[in-house]
Amino acid sequence: MWLNPRNPQLNKNGELHHLLSLEGLPVEILRQILDTANSFVGVTQRDVKKVPLLRGKAVFNIFFEASTRTRTTFEIAAKRLSADVINLAINVSSTSKGESVLDTVANLSAMQADMFIVRHAASGAPHLIAKHVGPDIHVINAGDGRHSHPTQGLLDVFAIRHYKKDFTNLRVAIVGDILHSRVARSQIHALTTLGCPEIRVIGPRTLIPAEIRGLGVHVYHDMREGLKDVDVVSMLRLQNERMKGALLASGQEFYKYYGLNDEKLALAKPDAIVLHPGPMNRGVEIDSSVADGKQSVILPQVSFGIAIRMAVMSIVAGN
Amino acid sequence: MKILIKNGRLIDPKNNIDAMRDVYIAAGKIVAIGAAPAGFTANRTIDASGKIVCPGLVDLSARLREPGFEYIATLESEMDAACAGGVTSLACPPDTDPPLDEPGLVEMLKYRARTLNKARVYPIGALTAGLKGSQLTEMAELRDAGCVAFSHADVPLTDNQVLFYAMQYAATFNIPVWLRPQDASLARNGVAHDGQVATRLGLPSIPVCAETTALATILLLARETGARVHLCRLSSAEAINMVRRARHDGATVTCDVAVHHLHLSEMDIGYFDPHCHLIPPLRSQRDRDALRRGLADHTVDAVCSDHCPVDDDAKQLPFSESEPGATGLELLLPLTLKWAEEDHVTLPTALARITRDAANILGIDAGHLSVGADADLCVFDAERYWKVEPSSLLSQGKNTPYSGLELKGRVTHTLVGGQVAYEAK
Numbered sequence: 001m002w003l004n005p006r007n008p009q010l011n012k013n014g015e016l017h018h019l020l021s022l023e024g025l026p027v028e029i030l031r032q033i034l035d036t037a038n039s040f041v042g043v044t045q046r047d048v049k050k051v052p053l054l055r056g057k058a059v060f061n062i063f064f065e066a067s068t069r070t071r072t073t074f075e076i077a078a079k080r081l082s083a084d085v086i087n088l089a090i091n092v093s094s095t096s097k098g099e100s101v102l103d104t105v106a107n108l109s110a111m112q113a114d115m116f117i118v119r120h121a122a123s124g125a126p127h128l129i130a131k132h133v134g135p136d137i138h139v140i141n142a143g144d145g146r147h148s149h150p151t152q153g154l155l156d157v158f159a160i161r162h163y164k165k166d167f168t169n170l171r172v173a174i175v176g177d178i179l180h181s182r183v184a185r186s187q188i189h190a191l192t193t194l195g196c197p198e199i200r201v202i203g204p205r206t207l208i209p210a211e212i213r214g215l216g217v218h219v220y221h222d223m224r225e226g227l228k229d230v231d232v233v234s235m236l237r238l239q240n241e242r243m244k245g246a247l248l249a250s251g252q253e254f255y256k257y258y259g260l261n262d263e264k265l266a267l268a269k270p271d272a273i274v275l276h277p278g279p280m281n282r283g284v285e286i287d288s289s290v291a292d293g294k295q296s297v298i299l300p301q302v303s304f305g306i307a308i309r310m311a312v313m314s315i316v317a318g319n
Numbered sequence: 320m321k322i323l324i325k326n327g328r329l330i331d332p333k334n335n336i337d338a339m340r341d342v343y344i345a346a347g348k349i350v351a352i353g354a355a356p357a358g359f360t361a362n363r364t365i366d367a368s369g370k371i372v373c374p375g376l377v378d379l380s381a382r383l384r385e386p387g388f389e390y391i392a393t394l395e396s397e398m399d400a401a402c403a404g405g406v407t408s409l410a411c412p413p414d415t416d417p418p419l420d421e422p423g424l425v426e427m428l429k430y431r432a433r434t435l436n437k438a439r440v441y442p443i444g445a446l447t448a449g450l451k452g453s454q455l456t457e458m459a460e461l462r463d464a465g466c467v468a469f470s471h472a473d474v475p476l477t478d479n480q481v482l483f484y485a486m487q488y489a490a491t492f493n494i495p496v497w498l499r500p501q502d503a504s505l506a507r508n509g510v511a512h513d514g515q516v517a518t519r520l521g522l523p524s525i526p527v528c529a530e531t532t533a534l535a536t537i538l539l540l541a542r543e544t545g546a547r548v549h550l551c552r553l554s555s556a557e558a559i560n561m562v563r564r565a566r567h568d569g570a571t572v573t574c575d576v577a578v579h580h581l582h583l584s585e586m587d588i589g590y591f592d593p594h595c596h597l598i599p600p601l602r603s604q605r606d607r608d609a610l611r612r613g614l615a616d617h618t619v620d621a622v623c624s625d626h627c628p629v630d631d632d633a634k635q636l637p638f639s640e641s642e643p644g645a646t647g648l649e650l651l652l653p654l655t656l657k658w659a660e661e662d663h664v665t666l667p668t669a670l671a672r673i674t675r676d677a678a679n680i681l682g683i684d685a686g687h688l689s690v691g692a693d694a695d696l697c698v699f700d701a702e703r704y705w706k707v708e709p710s711s712l713l714s715q716g717k718n719t720p721y722s723g724l725e726l727k728g729r730v731t732h733t734l735v736g737g738q739v740a741y742e743a744k
Contacts, residue, residue, distance in 0.1 A: 008590055023519065102635055122637035123521040124591030132635075145639070146521030182521060210524065211515040 008130060015319040018130045018139040019312050021148040022189040030193055034158050036311035037304070044080065044306055053314045054083035057114040061087045063142070064101070064120040069278055070142050070152070073302070074117045077309035083115075105129050113137060115313065123147035123182075138316040146180050152277050153186025155308040157194060159301050160232055163273050167194040173226050173268075174217075175202040176236035176258060176285050179209050179247075183277045184236055192216050202226035203258060206247040223258050227267045234275040235260050238285050251284045261287040265295065273297045320362050320737060321345045323355075327367025327698060331374060332671035333687035342372060344694040347737035352690060363739075365732055367698050373670050375407025375438075375695035375733065377677035377686045379575050379623035380551065381648055383440070385428065387416025392628035392715040394428075397648065398437035400714035402741035404649040405697035405730040406624070407438050408678070408685045413445040414472035420445035420456045422464035429465045437740050439695070441467045441681055443497060446485050450474040455485055459492050467681055468495040468549065473598050475503030479536060486546035495682065498537050499551040500558065501599065505529035510639045512602040516585040522639060525600050527555045534558050538565050541572060549680055550574035552625060554599035556609030563618045573680050574618075576610045577625035578654045579645055583607070583720060593634045593641035594720040597625075614672060615664050621677040622658075624651040628716020646716035650707070652699060653726035660727070666701070694737035703729040 007024050011017040016029050043051055059078040061071050071087065078085045090104060105116065115138045118126045123145030130139040143149040157167075164170060172191055178184045178201045191199050192215070199217045201208060208219055220226030227233060243251045260274065274286075274296045282288050291298060322344040329340040329352070336352075343351040343359055350356050381401065384392040401409055411428075413419035419428070425442050432440035444466035448454040458469055469489060476482055489496045509525030511517040517524040534550065538561065541548040553559060553574050562574050579597060584604045588595045595601055613619040627644025634641050651673060659669030678686030685695055707724050709717035733741035 100632065100636065120637065122639050124639075125637040127591050128635070128637055144521075145637075146523075148521070185519070185521060209518040210513045210526070211518040214515040214518065 011319060016316055017319055019150050020126050020130060020141045022150045022153050022186050027193050033154055033311050034161060036315060037158055037307040040307040040310045049080050050082055052082045054081035054317055057083045058112060059083045059085050059115045060108050060113045061117045062090055064090045067119055073305045074142060074309050077306050078313060081310055081313055101125060102132050109133060109137060117142045119143045121145055140312060143182055147182055149182040149186050151309050151312055152183050153190045155301055155305040156187050156275055157190045158304045158308055159275060159297050164231060167196045170196050171198045171230040172196055172232040173200040173202055173230040174234045177207045177238050177242060178203050179207045181236050187234060188215050188217055200226050223264060224267055227264055230268045231272055233268055233272055235286050238281055255284055259285055260290050262289055265290055275301060323361035323364045324367050324372055325364060327370050327372035329372045330667050330670055331688040332667045333675040334689060337667050344737045347694055349688055349690055349692050349694050370698050370700050370731060372696060372698050374674040374686045374688050375697050376405045376651060376673045378406045378409040378651060379621055379677050379680060381409040381411055381624055381626035383411050384628055391630045394431050396715040398435050400648040401438040402733040403713045405652050405699060405733050406648055407695035407735045409438055410441045410443050410681055412443050412470060412472040414474060418445040418450045420448050422460050425461055425464040425466055438735060444469045446471045452476045452478055452481055455488055458489055458494050462494055468497045470497035477503050483540055486540050486544040490544050490546040495547040495549055497549045497551050500530050500533035500537055502529045502533040510596060512585045512600045514585050514603050516588050527557055530555050531557050534561055548572045552577045552599055554580055554602050556606045559609050559613040559618055573620045575621045575623050576614060576619050578622050578651055581611050581658045582654060587720060591638040593638050594718055596638055596641050596643045597645060598643045611658060611662055615662055621680055622655055622672050624648050628714055629718045634718050646712060646714045646719050648714055649712050653728040656728040694734055696734050697730055698732040699728055699730045701728050705729050
């Protein structure tokens with residue numbers, strides 16, 4: 001076994017082989033990714049945007065669940081590293097014919113894939129794939145169920161570091177549907193590893209998981225109280241289907257109590273920044289004046305996302 | 320065939336025996352314990368020096384996957400596994416395909432099992448036709464065909480009126496009803512305990528209240544209807560407390576736990592190990608410890624293997640999509656011994672939970688070594704260590720969370736009706 005059984009994303013030298021989750025990643029690896037991404041920010045702003053780090057490598061975007069933004073930014077990142085990119089939307093092809101995840105992956109491996117970018121609706125699917133691919137193939141999790149979305153978490157902490165420089169004196173609030181959010185879990189792990197002293201999660205009791213305090217966060221149900229004096233406000237997307245079930249009463253009531261508007265944002269520190277992983281529901285979790293306001297870093301997040309994905313792909317390919 | 324089992328330490332919890340005694344068997348029955356009966360000449364002598372001789376184990380829940388799921392396991396493979404595990408009587412849940420809801424099916428299963436001449440099979444009948452939760456089955460007819468109790472297996476029975484009537488009807492004939500308490504709506508889509516592991520891994524969860532609200536309903540309906548209720552595979556500390564209180568208030572319910580839940584907790588899921596995807600879910604370490612204590616103080620009457628063979632393809636899936644269950648027949652004895660050793664429970668008490676007490680719940684004459692009883696017994700080496708290797712298990716289900724674990728206690732001989740049904744090589 002070439003992987004470390006205690007942490008299946010690391011090889012036996014403790015280097016990043018797959019990126020499956022931010023939980024349990026050493027701080028040195030997180031910093032390495034952020035620093036490498038920083039060097040790619042320059043590349044993405046150049047006239048000629050390509051570097052040859054992944055030349056000749058085949059990167060397969062295998063998305064068992066629909067996505068536009070994440071898939072596109074992975075594709076751009078891979079192309080800027082000079083890789084060959086193949087996009088597969090599996091939800092409309094093989095699984096509808098009854099093929100299992102592992103069979104799909106075995107077939108693609110036989111096509112000499114070097115890297116799989118995987119999105120799946122079930123938590124843990126990338127772990128399963130990573131366990132069964134050959135030793136030369138790298139797996140990068142592009143979002144699995146409610147579990148993890150590590151590159152999103154990384155680009156969020158990259159944005160925070162970019163604007164706030166240091167994590168060790170920050171107060172960060174994550175607001176909304178924590179229960180179903182792989183983004184929230186990834187942010188929490190990245191922030192705690194990087195030394196952020198106070199993370200708050202804010203939402204109604206129906207959307208906060210049972211044992212979230214075990215991840216080292218403070219729970220608030222009153223958004224005004226939770227936003228007081230924070231440096232960073234991370235808003236989560238509220239899936240449309242959540243507003244129809246028994247978890248919430250309505251989009252309007254959610255917006256009234258947990259939507260971010262200028263008045264609530266004023267409770268945070270004056271220089272607080274606002275993050276959102278997109279796609280936004282304006283008027284459900286965030287008001288347009290905040291989304292487009294001067295404290296919003298939502299669009300820079302997207303550009304940083306490309307640099308982060310370039311960094312992750314080049315690091316795993318080099319290990 | 321006359322068999323002498325000599326030099327063994329005989330432990331028979333029902334008859335309160337724990338002593339060096341020889342066992343004499345003739346014509347399928349135990350004919351003497353201790354001194355040889357007059358004129359007894361053994362055709363075969365089994366030397367049990369250094370070993371323990373006990374009643375054959377009685378398992379309250381073993382899925383044999385027949386009829387309907389023969390690609391997962393067959394009666395042949397699972398009966399071999401039972402005998403290799405020292406199990407001589409087992410109850411099988413009705414969630415076969417078709418479910419055990421007609422006398423013909425039950426008779427066929429009993430007949431198939433009998434011709435194999437291995438462990439004795441006691442079918443649990445379906446409480447409702449097709450396990451669909453609306454029409455009651457012909458419980459009295461099914462009982463006459465061989466069903467010892469009725470249950471809904473793990474299929475949700477959401478209509479409390481149907482449950483109420485089913486219990487009343489069963490009570491009419493004094494037929495036991497076995498229920499695993501779980502509120503289907505509170506458990507909807509859940510695959511893991513609503514605790515720190517599900518929170519971290521983002522797994523849809525099943526809260527403890529899914530078990531306790533259903534348990535409260537069952538306890539009240541049992542009191543109301545006078546039905547003989549057995550509670551299957553409780554998983555939480557709170558459920559054990561509720562049973563303890565109900566008993567204190569005069570309820571006559573019995574309950575069991577699955578042997579896996581004595582040793583594993585949600586933490587064992589690790590990085591999404593589908594072998595730890597079980598029904599009910601593995602709960603917290605606190606819950607696990609409460610089950611262990613409950614079994615020791617006899618709040619929990621018995622422990623079962625909850626044997627669920629699952630084929631490999633159904634486990635090689637993301638955790639929430641994988642099929643729940645673990646193989647158990649060959650592990651029931653060593654895992655029970657492990658609990659006993661770790662919690663300082665005496666060997667006779669531990670063996671009682673998988674012999675005498677389980678037989679009492681089933682209402683069968685088994686689980687003891689009285690003179691005149693069927694010679695169903697098990698000889699095992701309590702000190703022998705062995706490593707769990709899925710490929711060497713006789714069950715067709717190789718799905719085990721204990722792969723690679725060293726366990727103590729290995730069966731050397733299993734006798735059913737005075738015939739050697741298993742002998743270790």
